[in-house]
Amino acid sequence: MSVEAIGLTKVFGSKTAVKDLSFTLEPGVVTGFLGPNGSGKSTTMRLMLGLDRGEGETKWDGRRLTDHPHATKVVGAHLDARFFNPNRTARAHLRMLGAEANIPNTRVDEVLDLVGLTSEAKKRPKTFSLGMGQRLGLAGAILANPKVLVLDEPANGLDPQSIQWLRDFLRFYASAGNVVFVSSHLLTEMQHMAEHVVVISQGALIADEPVSAFVNRSTRNDVLVRTPDRARLAAALSAAGLIATEDGNDGLAVQVGDSRQVGDIAFTNGVAVHELTRRTASLEEVFLELTTGSQDYATGGQS
Amino acid sequence: MSGALRYEWRRISSIRATWILAACAVVLSGAFAFLFSAAITSAANSGSSGEAEGLDVSLAGSVSLSTTNLIVLVLLGTIAAQAFGQEYRHGTIRLTLTEFPKRTTVFVAKVVVCCAVILATFVIGTVVAYLILSINPQVVGETGSAFLTYFLRTCIYLIGFSLIVFAITVLTRILALGVIIPLAFAGVAETLLASLVGNYVSWLPDTLPFLSGSNFVAGNDMLRNGAVFGAWVAVLAVAGYIVFERRDA
Numbered sequence: 001m002s003v004e005a006i007g008l009t010k011v012f013g014s015k016t017a018v019k020d021l022s023f024t025l026e027p028g029v030v031t032g033f034l035g036p037n038g039s040g041k042s043t044t045m046r047l048m049l050g051l052d053r054g055e056g057e058t059k060w061d062g063r064r065l066t067d068h069p070h071a072t073k074v075v076g077a078h079l080d081a082r083f084f085n086p087n088r089t090a091r092a093h094l095r096m097l098g099a100e101a102n103i104p105n106t107r108v109d110e111v112l113d114l115v116g117l118t119s120e121a122k123k124r125p126k127t128f129s130l131g132m133g134q135r136l137g138l139a140g141a142i143l144a145n146p147k148v149l150v151l152d153e154p155a156n157g158l159d160p161q162s163i164q165w166l167r168d169f170l171r172f173y174a175s176a177g178n179v180v181f182v183s184s185h186l187l188t189e190m191q192h193m194a195e196h197v198v199v200i201s202q203g204a205l206i207a208d209e210p211v212s213a214f215v216n217r218s219t220r221n222d223v224l225v226r227t228p229d230r231a232r233l234a235a236a237l238s239a240a241g242l243i244a245t246e247d248g249n250d251g252l253a254v255q256v257g258d259s260r261q262v263g264d265i266a267f268t269n270g271v272a273v274h275e276l277t278r279r280t281a282s283l284e285e286v287f288l289e290l291t292t293g294s295q296d297y298a299t300g301g302q303s
Numbered sequence: 304m305s306g307a308l309r310y311e312w313r314r315i316s317s318i319r320a321t322w323i324l325a326a327c328a329v330v331l332s333g334a335f336a337f338l339f340s341a342a343i344t345s346a347a348n349s350g351s352s353g354e355a356e357g358l359d360v361s362l363a364g365s366v367s368l369s370t371t372n373l374i375v376l377v378l379l380g381t382i383a384a385q386a387f388g389q390e391y392r393h394g395t396i397r398l399t400l401t402e403f404p405k406r407t408t409v410f411v412a413k414v415v416v417c418c419a420v421i422l423a424t425f426v427i428g429t430v431v432a433y434l435i436l437s438i439n440p441q442v443v444g445e446t447g448s449a450f451l452t453y454f455l456r457t458c459i460y461l462i463g464f465s466l467i468v469f470a471i472t473v474l475t476r477i478l479a480l481g482v483i484i485p486l487a488f489a490g491v492a493e494t495l496l497a498s499l500v501g502n503y504v505s506w507l508p509d510t511l512p513f514l515s516g517s518n519f520v521a522g523n524d525m526l527r528n529g530a531v532f533g534a535w536v537a538v539l540a541v542a543g544y545i546v547f548e549r550r551d552a
Contacts, residue, residue: 050404051397051552066404070306077401083394085318092317099313100306100402140398 001074001147002026003179007056008047010040010203017043018054018203025148025181025198030174032194032211033183036291040203041183042079045152049077060148072101076141077150081133081157086126090117090136093125094143101144108143114169115139116162130157138166148179155186167193187284197283201291211283218281218289223259226251226275227266236269237262250274307403307412311386314399315416318389321382325424328378332428335369336435340442347441362433362442363453367520369432370425371457373490376464379421380482383468386413387547388478400552410547414469418462425461429454453522459529460520463536464489467512470543489513512536 003025010018018040025031035041046052050065057064060074068074084093094108112118115135120128125136134157141149149170155163163186170193174180181198184190190197197214199207207214215221227233230250237244237254242262247253254262259278266273281289315321343365369375390396403409436442464485472481488511497508508514509527512535519528 046397046551049397049401051400053549053551064404071404072402075401077398079397080394083398085389085393085395087319088317092313096310096313096317097398097402099309102306102309 001061001179003048003061003148003181004059005044005048005056006059008044008054008058009056010043010047010052010054016203018047018200021056021200021203021205023198023205023208025179026196027147027177027179028174029195030170030180030182030193031196031198032190033181033198033200034185034187034190034287035183035200037185039200039291041200042152043203044200045077045079045150045181045183049075049150070101070144072097072144072146074146075148075150076144076146077152078134078137078141078154079150079152081130081137084125084133084136087124089122089124090128090139091121093136094139097140098143103143111139111143114142131159131162134158135162142173146178149173149181151180151182153183153185155184155189163189187287188282191283199287199290206290215281215283215286218286220279220281220285220289221257222279223254223256223262224251224275224277224279225254225262225266225273227271227273229271232269233266233271236265236271240265253279304408304412307408308416310399310402311412311416314390315382315386315420318385320385321420324378324382325420328375328424329428329431331375331378332370333431333435335372335375336365336432339365339369340436340439343439343441362436363450365436365442366429366432367453367457369436370428371461371520373486375428376489377482377486379424379461380464380468380486381478382421382424383417383465384472384478384481386417387469387472388476388481391472391476392478397552406548407544410544414466417469418465421461421465422458425458429457453520456520456522456525460516460532463516463532464513466536466540470539473543473547485513489516 004022005024006022008018008021009016021040021044033041033044043052047054047056048058050058060068065071065074088096091108091112094111095103095105097103098108109118109121112121115138117132117135117139120132125133128136134154138151138154141151151170155166158166167189170180170182182190182193184193191211194211196210197207198205199214207217224247225233226248227250230246230252234244234246234252237252240261242265243255244252256262259276263273263276387396390399399409400406403412467485468481471484472478475481475484493511493514497511497514501508510531512532515528515531515535519525519532
């Protein structure tokens, strides 16, 4: 199953939260959904699920969600770690969510075990920590084994071990041919988790591509070369049409994709090389580079 | 629809508050019936037999006072208000609407299941009150069909009352207002309006929803009062449905 968001638009009063947003989610990969605070990620997810009323539509395997006889088999969503009645036990909460698809109690127990909440099954979630709330939300989302998972910041409040577990689980879930669409502001984590990213800023699409392609967009992708004869190497690189800027006491940052090209130029010109390193920007660096200035709730130091 | 009904039943039955409210409504119906019965007996014993007969206490009237008084209506109304109020309060409406993207299904399932629970609670309360009051020889019993007619009218009134509570809870998204607004109108505002403004605007009391509803239950000009009450219920329920259908969850 693939999911196609077409022209999603949402206006709150005079503010356009989501602007004509279109993208496609493919099965088999985890797709990360990135954007600064207030960029419209949660609104987009709600629009996709039909929870918010706006323009555009989302096709789930070519059909609207309302046209599927059992939506629970199509999509499982976890949008907030506090979406439960604090006086309903964790087990009863999941039994309620499983009622539509006639999910047996054994599956409820299985899912509770999977997310590590078996010992809390009979407890009321009013005492749950944020991390436990996330686990309960995830349990609800995967209960009916849906073909698509839509998760909004599921790693918030999880400890490092749980985050690693979540990463492994989502990759496993996607590898079974399912669509996994997950937003997160933990960009380092997302770099490990997602193979594809949809990036938005101020409600508009910035990127919809594999993580590797997104990272290659950065101007920070360069080759660092350290040499005792920086001036001569800089001249040689310039003569070869490459842009090199000084980096540290004895280094040059060269805007080139292949470090071998720099090594060859140095060798041809008889310049000694002490270090030759290909530097790749992190997902976080690329994200910040592309979205700086578009943050809705920036602190005083940032426009 | 069956999935939505199952979901709603699990929602309402897995909350302890539902059972506490229902139990309180039944117990209070019985307690009021006992108090009425005791008061009637006391009045009969303290006066002459003629005065006792002059009390002219009907079984249907006594049961009605026991089972549909303001306190019991608060309890039953809270069960109705919880259907939407708790879901909005805790955000679970988004889980519900993700499972059931067709909102009409959710609205209908909530109305059906909650009304069924409220009616079941009312029936049990009525049976309890009936049994307590019917033991008292001073209470005059109606024929079976007369009591049944009264009973059915009360059921219709309760469903209408519940729909108004549903509608106001959906419109305000606040559980407390869903209970308070209808009860404030039913218990205080309409009576005040009728007595203060009714002298100047003679038609006003005839158009107030809960006064009309009470008159309908009492069997006074049933067609007109039933129509007025029904019209209010329909307008508010449709308004609630339209808002529920169109608004962001």
